[in-house]
Amino acid sequence: MTGNAVGTGVPLIGVLGSLTVSVRGRPVVPTASRLRTMLAVLALAAGEPVPIGRLAAAVWGDDPPQDVRRTTQVYVARLRRLLGAELIRTVPAGYALMVEPDNVDARLFVRLVDAAARATEPDTERALLVAALALWRGDPFQDARSAWLDRVEAPRLVDRRLAALERRIELDLADPSPALVAELQGLTARYPLRERFWAS
The missing domain is CATH 1.25.40 (Serine Threonine Protein Phosphatase 5, Tetratricopeptide repeat)
Structure with missing residues:
Protein backbone atom coordinates (compact mmCIF):
# COMPACT_ATOMS: atom_id res chain seq x y z
CA MET A 1 0.00 0.00 0.00
CA THR A 2 1.21 3.51 -0.68
CA GLY A 3 2.60 5.35 2.29
CA ASN A 4 1.52 8.90 1.48
CA ALA A 5 -0.92 8.93 4.38
CA VAL A 6 1.50 7.75 7.05
CA GLY A 7 1.75 10.31 9.81
CA THR A 8 -1.51 12.02 8.79
CA GLY A 9 -5.06 11.53 9.94
CA VAL A 10 -5.93 9.61 6.77
CA PRO A 11 -6.27 5.88 7.43
CA LEU A 12 -4.50 3.13 5.55
CA ILE A 13 -6.91 0.24 5.20
CA GLY A 14 -6.22 -3.35 4.20
CA VAL A 15 -8.91 -5.88 3.30
CA LEU A 16 -6.82 -8.31 1.23
CA GLY A 17 -6.40 -10.62 4.20
CA SER A 18 -7.43 -9.76 7.74
CA LEU A 19 -8.72 -6.21 8.18
CA THR A 20 -5.96 -3.73 8.99
CA VAL A 21 -6.47 -0.05 9.75
CA SER A 22 -3.78 2.45 10.62
CA VAL A 23 -4.37 6.10 11.54
CA ARG A 24 -1.28 8.23 12.20
CA GLY A 25 0.71 5.01 12.32
CA ARG A 26 -1.51 3.56 15.05
CA PRO A 27 -3.58 0.39 14.49
CA VAL A 28 -7.27 1.02 15.15
CA VAL A 29 -9.09 -2.08 13.92
CA PRO A 30 -12.63 -2.41 15.31
CA THR A 31 -13.10 -5.36 17.64
CA ALA A 32 -16.76 -6.00 16.77
CA SER A 33 -17.15 -8.14 13.65
CA ARG A 34 -20.09 -6.14 12.26
CA LEU A 35 -18.14 -2.91 12.62
CA ARG A 36 -15.26 -4.52 10.70
CA THR A 37 -17.68 -5.51 7.95
CA MET A 38 -19.17 -2.02 7.74
CA LEU A 39 -15.73 -0.46 7.57
CA ALA A 40 -14.64 -2.88 4.85
CA VAL A 41 -17.67 -1.99 2.71
CA LEU A 42 -17.09 1.75 3.18
CA ALA A 43 -13.39 1.32 2.40
CA LEU A 44 -14.08 -0.48 -0.87
CA ALA A 45 -16.03 2.56 -2.04
CA ALA A 46 -13.16 4.91 -0.98
CA GLY A 47 -14.86 8.29 -0.98
CA GLU A 48 -17.93 7.26 -2.96
CA PRO A 49 -21.36 7.12 -1.31
CA VAL A 50 -22.47 3.76 0.06
CA PRO A 51 -26.27 3.44 0.35
CA ILE A 52 -27.66 2.35 3.69
CA GLY A 53 -29.29 -0.60 1.94
CA ARG A 54 -25.90 -1.91 0.80
CA LEU A 55 -24.43 -1.48 4.27
CA ALA A 56 -27.39 -3.33 5.77
CA ALA A 57 -27.12 -6.17 3.26
CA ALA A 58 -23.42 -6.59 4.02
CA VAL A 59 -23.63 -6.25 7.79
CA TRP A 60 -26.89 -8.02 8.64
CA GLY A 61 -27.77 -10.02 5.53
CA ASP A 62 -31.20 -11.61 5.79
CA ASP A 63 -31.59 -10.67 9.46
CA PRO A 64 -31.62 -6.85 9.56
CA PRO A 65 -32.46 -4.93 12.75
CA GLN A 66 -35.96 -3.58 13.17
CA ASP A 67 -34.80 0.00 12.55
CA VAL A 68 -32.04 -0.32 9.95
CA ARG A 69 -31.43 3.40 9.56
CA ARG A 70 -31.13 4.07 13.30
CA THR A 71 -28.91 1.05 13.94
CA THR A 72 -26.68 2.01 11.00
CA GLN A 73 -26.34 5.49 12.49
CA VAL A 74 -25.20 3.95 15.78
CA TYR A 75 -22.58 1.83 14.03
CA VAL A 76 -21.33 4.79 12.00
CA ALA A 77 -21.03 6.84 15.19
CA ARG A 78 -18.83 4.12 16.68
CA LEU A 79 -16.62 4.10 13.59
CA ARG A 80 -16.34 7.89 13.74
CA ARG A 81 -15.14 7.70 17.32
CA LEU A 82 -12.53 5.18 16.25
CA LEU A 83 -11.29 6.82 13.04
CA GLY A 84 -12.17 10.48 13.47
CA ALA A 85 -15.52 12.13 12.89
CA GLU A 86 -14.36 13.93 9.75
CA LEU A 87 -13.51 10.71 7.92
CA ILE A 88 -17.05 9.37 7.56
CA ARG A 89 -19.35 11.82 5.84
CA THR A 90 -23.13 11.64 5.80
CA VAL A 91 -24.36 12.05 2.22
CA PRO A 92 -27.86 11.93 0.73
CA ALA A 93 -27.37 8.36 -0.47
CA GLY A 94 -25.88 7.07 2.79
CA TYR A 95 -22.29 7.38 4.00
CA ALA A 96 -18.85 7.88 2.48
CA LEU A 97 -15.42 7.10 3.94
CA MET A 98 -13.26 10.04 2.92
CA VAL A 99 -10.06 8.33 1.83
CA GLU A 100 -8.22 8.20 -1.47
CA PRO A 101 -8.55 4.88 -3.34
CA ASP A 102 -4.80 4.26 -3.07
CA ASN A 103 -5.14 4.21 0.73
Missing part, protein backbone atom coordinates in the same frame (compact mmCIF):
# COMPACT_ATOMS: atom_id res chain seq x y z
CA VAL A 104 -7.22 1.02 0.46
CA ASP A 105 -5.23 -2.02 -0.62
CA ALA A 106 -8.01 -3.55 -2.74
CA ARG A 107 -8.46 -0.34 -4.71
CA LEU A 108 -4.71 0.10 -5.12
CA PHE A 109 -4.46 -3.50 -6.32
CA VAL A 110 -7.04 -2.89 -9.05
CA ARG A 111 -5.33 0.32 -10.16
CA LEU A 112 -1.93 -1.39 -10.43
CA VAL A 113 -3.38 -4.32 -12.39
CA ASP A 114 -5.14 -1.93 -14.76
CA ALA A 115 -1.88 0.00 -15.20
CA ALA A 116 -0.06 -3.25 -15.96
CA ALA A 117 -2.59 -4.05 -18.69
CA ARG A 118 -1.79 -0.71 -20.34
CA ALA A 119 1.99 -1.08 -20.05
CA THR A 120 3.89 -1.38 -23.32
CA GLU A 121 7.11 -2.84 -21.89
CA PRO A 122 7.17 -6.36 -20.37
CA ASP A 123 9.47 -5.29 -17.52
CA THR A 124 7.12 -2.47 -16.56
CA GLU A 125 4.10 -4.73 -16.78
CA ARG A 126 5.75 -7.35 -14.61
CA ALA A 127 6.85 -4.81 -12.00
CA LEU A 128 3.31 -3.48 -11.71
CA LEU A 129 1.87 -6.98 -11.38
CA VAL A 130 4.43 -7.91 -8.71
CA ALA A 131 3.57 -4.76 -6.75
CA ALA A 132 -0.15 -5.49 -7.05
CA LEU A 133 0.14 -9.13 -5.98
CA ALA A 134 2.36 -8.20 -3.02
CA LEU A 135 -0.62 -6.40 -1.46
CA TRP A 136 -2.35 -9.72 -0.81
CA ARG A 137 -1.88 -11.12 2.70
CA GLY A 138 -4.49 -13.88 2.52
CA ASP A 139 -8.11 -14.38 1.51
CA PRO A 140 -10.00 -11.08 1.34
CA PHE A 141 -12.16 -10.02 4.28
CA GLN A 142 -10.83 -12.77 6.53
CA ASP A 143 -12.20 -11.25 9.73
CA ALA A 144 -14.83 -8.98 8.19
CA ARG A 145 -16.89 -11.68 6.60
CA SER A 146 -20.46 -11.43 5.50
CA ALA A 147 -22.54 -13.32 2.98
CA TRP A 148 -22.70 -10.19 0.83
CA LEU A 149 -18.93 -9.70 0.79
CA ASP A 150 -18.39 -13.40 0.10
CA ARG A 151 -20.90 -13.39 -2.75
CA VAL A 152 -20.28 -10.00 -4.38
CA GLU A 153 -16.84 -8.59 -3.62
CA ALA A 154 -14.54 -11.48 -2.72
CA PRO A 155 -15.01 -13.49 -5.96
CA ARG A 156 -14.34 -10.41 -8.09
CA LEU A 157 -11.11 -9.64 -6.26
CA VAL A 158 -9.93 -13.26 -6.24
CA ASP A 159 -10.58 -13.61 -9.98
CA ARG A 160 -8.55 -10.50 -10.67
CA ARG A 161 -5.74 -11.76 -8.45
CA LEU A 162 -5.60 -15.10 -10.26
CA ALA A 163 -5.67 -13.39 -13.66
CA ALA A 164 -2.81 -11.11 -12.57
CA LEU A 165 -0.89 -14.10 -11.27
CA GLU A 166 -1.40 -15.98 -14.54
CA ARG A 167 -0.11 -13.02 -16.53
CA ARG A 168 2.91 -12.55 -14.26
CA ILE A 169 3.77 -16.22 -14.72
CA GLU A 170 3.45 -15.88 -18.50
CA LEU A 171 6.00 -13.07 -18.36
CA ASP A 172 8.29 -15.08 -16.09
CA LEU A 173 8.26 -18.02 -18.50
CA ALA A 174 10.50 -15.99 -20.79
CA ASP A 175 13.27 -16.91 -18.32
CA PRO A 176 11.94 -19.77 -16.15
CA SER A 177 13.58 -20.65 -12.86
CA PRO A 178 13.29 -23.61 -10.45
CA ALA A 179 11.30 -21.34 -8.13
CA LEU A 180 8.77 -20.69 -10.90
CA VAL A 181 8.36 -24.43 -11.52
CA ALA A 182 7.72 -24.99 -7.82
CA GLU A 183 5.23 -22.11 -7.75
CA LEU A 184 3.34 -23.56 -10.71
CA GLN A 185 3.15 -26.96 -9.05
CA GLY A 186 1.60 -25.37 -5.98
CA LEU A 187 -0.85 -23.32 -8.03
CA THR A 188 -2.07 -26.23 -10.14
CA ALA A 189 -2.66 -28.22 -6.95
CA ARG A 190 -4.60 -25.37 -5.34
CA TYR A 191 -6.49 -24.26 -8.46
CA PRO A 192 -6.93 -27.40 -10.60
CA LEU A 193 -9.61 -25.76 -12.76
CA ARG A 194 -7.45 -22.79 -13.79
CA GLU A 195 -6.37 -24.07 -17.20
CA ARG A 196 -3.78 -21.35 -17.76
CA PHE A 197 -1.72 -22.62 -14.82
CA TRP A 198 -1.65 -26.09 -16.40
CA ALA A 199 -0.87 -24.63 -19.83
CA SER A 200 2.13 -22.81 -18.39
Whole structure:
Protein backbone atom coordinates (compact mmCIF):
# COMPACT_ATOMS: atom_id res chain seq x y z
CA MET A 1 0.00 0.00 0.00
CA THR A 2 1.21 3.51 -0.68
CA GLY A 3 2.60 5.35 2.29
CA ASN A 4 1.52 8.90 1.48
CA ALA A 5 -0.92 8.93 4.38
CA VAL A 6 1.50 7.75 7.05
CA GLY A 7 1.75 10.31 9.81
CA THR A 8 -1.51 12.02 8.79
CA GLY A 9 -5.06 11.53 9.94
CA VAL A 10 -5.93 9.61 6.77
CA PRO A 11 -6.27 5.88 7.43
CA LEU A 12 -4.50 3.13 5.55
CA ILE A 13 -6.91 0.24 5.20
CA GLY A 14 -6.22 -3.35 4.20
CA VAL A 15 -8.91 -5.88 3.30
CA LEU A 16 -6.82 -8.31 1.23
CA GLY A 17 -6.40 -10.62 4.20
CA SER A 18 -7.43 -9.76 7.74
CA LEU A 19 -8.72 -6.21 8.18
CA THR A 20 -5.96 -3.73 8.99
CA VAL A 21 -6.47 -0.05 9.75
CA SER A 22 -3.78 2.45 10.62
CA VAL A 23 -4.37 6.10 11.54
CA ARG A 24 -1.28 8.23 12.20
CA GLY A 25 0.71 5.01 12.32
CA ARG A 26 -1.51 3.56 15.05
CA PRO A 27 -3.58 0.39 14.49
CA VAL A 28 -7.27 1.02 15.15
CA VAL A 29 -9.09 -2.08 13.92
CA PRO A 30 -12.63 -2.41 15.31
CA THR A 31 -13.10 -5.36 17.64
CA ALA A 32 -16.76 -6.00 16.77
CA SER A 33 -17.15 -8.14 13.65
CA ARG A 34 -20.09 -6.14 12.26
CA LEU A 35 -18.14 -2.91 12.62
CA ARG A 36 -15.26 -4.52 10.70
CA THR A 37 -17.68 -5.51 7.95
CA MET A 38 -19.17 -2.02 7.74
CA LEU A 39 -15.73 -0.46 7.57
CA ALA A 40 -14.64 -2.88 4.85
CA VAL A 41 -17.67 -1.99 2.71
CA LEU A 42 -17.09 1.75 3.18
CA ALA A 43 -13.39 1.32 2.40
CA LEU A 44 -14.08 -0.48 -0.87
CA ALA A 45 -16.03 2.56 -2.04
CA ALA A 46 -13.16 4.91 -0.98
CA GLY A 47 -14.86 8.29 -0.98
CA GLU A 48 -17.93 7.26 -2.96
CA PRO A 49 -21.36 7.12 -1.31
CA VAL A 50 -22.47 3.76 0.06
CA PRO A 51 -26.27 3.44 0.35
CA ILE A 52 -27.66 2.35 3.69
CA GLY A 53 -29.29 -0.60 1.94
CA ARG A 54 -25.90 -1.91 0.80
CA LEU A 55 -24.43 -1.48 4.27
CA ALA A 56 -27.39 -3.33 5.77
CA ALA A 57 -27.12 -6.17 3.26
CA ALA A 58 -23.42 -6.59 4.02
CA VAL A 59 -23.63 -6.25 7.79
CA TRP A 60 -26.89 -8.02 8.64
CA GLY A 61 -27.77 -10.02 5.53
CA ASP A 62 -31.20 -11.61 5.79
CA ASP A 63 -31.59 -10.67 9.46
CA PRO A 64 -31.62 -6.85 9.56
CA PRO A 65 -32.46 -4.93 12.75
CA GLN A 66 -35.96 -3.58 13.17
CA ASP A 67 -34.80 0.00 12.55
CA VAL A 68 -32.04 -0.32 9.95
CA ARG A 69 -31.43 3.40 9.56
CA ARG A 70 -31.13 4.07 13.30
CA THR A 71 -28.91 1.05 13.94
CA THR A 72 -26.68 2.01 11.00
CA GLN A 73 -26.34 5.49 12.49
CA VAL A 74 -25.20 3.95 15.78
CA TYR A 75 -22.58 1.83 14.03
CA VAL A 76 -21.33 4.79 12.00
CA ALA A 77 -21.03 6.84 15.19
CA ARG A 78 -18.83 4.12 16.68
CA LEU A 79 -16.62 4.10 13.59
CA ARG A 80 -16.34 7.89 13.74
CA ARG A 81 -15.14 7.70 17.32
CA LEU A 82 -12.53 5.18 16.25
CA LEU A 83 -11.29 6.82 13.04
CA GLY A 84 -12.17 10.48 13.47
CA ALA A 85 -15.52 12.13 12.89
CA GLU A 86 -14.36 13.93 9.75
CA LEU A 87 -13.51 10.71 7.92
CA ILE A 88 -17.05 9.37 7.56
CA ARG A 89 -19.35 11.82 5.84
CA THR A 90 -23.13 11.64 5.80
CA VAL A 91 -24.36 12.05 2.22
CA PRO A 92 -27.86 11.93 0.73
CA ALA A 93 -27.37 8.36 -0.47
CA GLY A 94 -25.88 7.07 2.79
CA TYR A 95 -22.29 7.38 4.00
CA ALA A 96 -18.85 7.88 2.48
CA LEU A 97 -15.42 7.10 3.94
CA MET A 98 -13.26 10.04 2.92
CA VAL A 99 -10.06 8.33 1.83
CA GLU A 100 -8.22 8.20 -1.47
CA PRO A 101 -8.55 4.88 -3.34
CA ASP A 102 -4.80 4.26 -3.07
CA ASN A 103 -5.14 4.21 0.73
CA VAL A 104 -7.22 1.02 0.46
CA ASP A 105 -5.23 -2.02 -0.62
CA ALA A 106 -8.01 -3.55 -2.74
CA ARG A 107 -8.46 -0.34 -4.71
CA LEU A 108 -4.71 0.10 -5.12
CA PHE A 109 -4.46 -3.50 -6.32
CA VAL A 110 -7.04 -2.89 -9.05
CA ARG A 111 -5.33 0.32 -10.16
CA LEU A 112 -1.93 -1.39 -10.43
CA VAL A 113 -3.38 -4.32 -12.39
CA ASP A 114 -5.14 -1.93 -14.76
CA ALA A 115 -1.88 0.00 -15.20
CA ALA A 116 -0.06 -3.25 -15.96
CA ALA A 117 -2.59 -4.05 -18.69
CA ARG A 118 -1.79 -0.71 -20.34
CA ALA A 119 1.99 -1.08 -20.05
CA THR A 120 3.89 -1.38 -23.32
CA GLU A 121 7.11 -2.84 -21.89
CA PRO A 122 7.17 -6.36 -20.37
CA ASP A 123 9.47 -5.29 -17.52
CA THR A 124 7.12 -2.47 -16.56
CA GLU A 125 4.10 -4.73 -16.78
CA ARG A 126 5.75 -7.35 -14.61
CA ALA A 127 6.85 -4.81 -12.00
CA LEU A 128 3.31 -3.48 -11.71
CA LEU A 129 1.87 -6.98 -11.38
CA VAL A 130 4.43 -7.91 -8.71
CA ALA A 131 3.57 -4.76 -6.75
CA ALA A 132 -0.15 -5.49 -7.05
CA LEU A 133 0.14 -9.13 -5.98
CA ALA A 134 2.36 -8.20 -3.02
CA LEU A 135 -0.62 -6.40 -1.46
CA TRP A 136 -2.35 -9.72 -0.81
CA ARG A 137 -1.88 -11.12 2.70
CA GLY A 138 -4.49 -13.88 2.52
CA ASP A 139 -8.11 -14.38 1.51
CA PRO A 140 -10.00 -11.08 1.34
CA PHE A 141 -12.16 -10.02 4.28
CA GLN A 142 -10.83 -12.77 6.53
CA ASP A 143 -12.20 -11.25 9.73
CA ALA A 144 -14.83 -8.98 8.19
CA ARG A 145 -16.89 -11.68 6.60
CA SER A 146 -20.46 -11.43 5.50
CA ALA A 147 -22.54 -13.32 2.98
CA TRP A 148 -22.70 -10.19 0.83
CA LEU A 149 -18.93 -9.70 0.79
CA ASP A 150 -18.39 -13.40 0.10
CA ARG A 151 -20.90 -13.39 -2.75
CA VAL A 152 -20.28 -10.00 -4.38
CA GLU A 153 -16.84 -8.59 -3.62
CA ALA A 154 -14.54 -11.48 -2.72
CA PRO A 155 -15.01 -13.49 -5.96
CA ARG A 156 -14.34 -10.41 -8.09
CA LEU A 157 -11.11 -9.64 -6.26
CA VAL A 158 -9.93 -13.26 -6.24
CA ASP A 159 -10.58 -13.61 -9.98
CA ARG A 160 -8.55 -10.50 -10.67
CA ARG A 161 -5.74 -11.76 -8.45
CA LEU A 162 -5.60 -15.10 -10.26
CA ALA A 163 -5.67 -13.39 -13.66
CA ALA A 164 -2.81 -11.11 -12.57
CA LEU A 165 -0.89 -14.10 -11.27
CA GLU A 166 -1.40 -15.98 -14.54
CA ARG A 167 -0.11 -13.02 -16.53
CA ARG A 168 2.91 -12.55 -14.26
CA ILE A 169 3.77 -16.22 -14.72
CA GLU A 170 3.45 -15.88 -18.50
CA LEU A 171 6.00 -13.07 -18.36
CA ASP A 172 8.29 -15.08 -16.09
CA LEU A 173 8.26 -18.02 -18.50
CA ALA A 174 10.50 -15.99 -20.79
CA ASP A 175 13.27 -16.91 -18.32
CA PRO A 176 11.94 -19.77 -16.15
CA SER A 177 13.58 -20.65 -12.86
CA PRO A 178 13.29 -23.61 -10.45
CA ALA A 179 11.30 -21.34 -8.13
CA LEU A 180 8.77 -20.69 -10.90
CA VAL A 181 8.36 -24.43 -11.52
CA ALA A 182 7.72 -24.99 -7.82
CA GLU A 183 5.23 -22.11 -7.75
CA LEU A 184 3.34 -23.56 -10.71
CA GLN A 185 3.15 -26.96 -9.05
CA GLY A 186 1.60 -25.37 -5.98
CA LEU A 187 -0.85 -23.32 -8.03
CA THR A 188 -2.07 -26.23 -10.14
CA ALA A 189 -2.66 -28.22 -6.95
CA ARG A 190 -4.60 -25.37 -5.34
CA TYR A 191 -6.49 -24.26 -8.46
CA PRO A 192 -6.93 -27.40 -10.60
CA LEU A 193 -9.61 -25.76 -12.76
CA ARG A 194 -7.45 -22.79 -13.79
CA GLU A 195 -6.37 -24.07 -17.20
CA ARG A 196 -3.78 -21.35 -17.76
CA PHE A 197 -1.72 -22.62 -14.82
CA TRP A 198 -1.65 -26.09 -16.40
CA ALA A 199 -0.87 -24.63 -19.83
CA SER A 200 2.13 -22.81 -18.39
